[in-house]
Amino acid sequence: MKINSVKIITVLSILASGLWILGLGVMVQDQFFHQATPLPPKVATEAKTNDRTLHLVALGDSLTRGTGDETGKGYVGYLVDELRTKTKQPLQLTNLAIKGLRSAELVQQLRQPEVERQLKQADFVFMTIGGNDLFQGGEALRNLSFARIQQTKAMYLRNLETIFRTIRAVNPHAVVFYISLYNPFKQLNNGKTTSEIVRQWNYDSAEVAARYPNIIAVPTYDLFELHVNEYLYSDQFHPNKEGYKLIGERVASLITFTKGGEK
Template identity: 60%
Template structure:
């Protein structure tokens, strides 16, 4: 085989490897602990129903509310909408304001935007996830389970969660808010007991915050993933898959009570 042919083969292999590596990096960045690069208004997802006509849902938060990992694109919000459509003759519209990778300080900034406040004001129901990126910090929590550090970050998160709930209540004083609590995607790893204890502690703290506000419900999800966790996770082993989101959506929908005028 001539040196020229060998050189061409080497160049092709190198280029293929480089393209594969770039694709892998992009996939991980988009699907696994994606960092929010902006707090600007994201593209929203709504039904084609006119506003103020039917049941209106606003969704806030991070990639879990965005539905990352669900190949159908519905996420738990979509399953909530499906369940509510079965229980009402009115049209159901929703707007998804969530941003992948968002942490609580970024959500606070987003909630201060006038357009977001307007959308929340018109909502009959508000759905929200936040805290997973604050806690897991791009996977750093798995490498550093320092009690002191985690308690410090939990304290900060609690303070930020208070601010989030106050801002929501300022925009809309009546709509029930369903805050979806954390599950532990890592409970089958060697340090699963430790990470599970941390998640339960954060969930308890969040539920105590929610209890201080009118009609803000902390929705538990830890138990939905505690057994056979990998059956309900996407290939990134962090976000839920279709079945995982379906379980969350059904849990949230089961807690929503429609008033006589909404049926």
């Protein structure tokens, strides 16, 4: 019995050695002597799935990401929580937001085939953009130059136009909620001036949104107007948990479900 097991193990080991040496041989052939033939990109071609799942796509910058909310949910998280209480339909959220994203970068991101595929499936799109364009990480405020802000805004509006056009071209049906800016610097010395700039910025953005069907500009400016410090995170720029809750509730209140399905 003992002798047998030794024999079996020895034979198995010899066979295994052969196999592993073969593996090394394949490796040498594959890694060192391989003719390069570039692979063409392949795009998943898949029609919109006809399941009952409601697809939510979130796009944009740190606000959509939820920076400042210690639970990490952000307004999108609270919004989804709220929607779950309203409907029994399964929800699928894809959050594609990237911290510090500017409008030009969002235009780039929308060109990615997978992002496009996600958008195609979407029933609702939520986005925040422009905060980093306007405030440039607080830099623009130190030397408020009217001419420079005008220039930034013109560029931004052009990008926004492209973003909306791209979304509409990819998905003509989804409802897009464009969440506009609030003024985190209201309490500072030049609060009046910055407020004016933000209001004008929001107005012009809303005008762009109005040119497209089913793109809704959601104001947040008023939410933060009275108690701005209570709703801001310690960086004095991003909302805190309470601030995000306010935004989430506001957007959620715009979505109603009827028996037939969405809207």
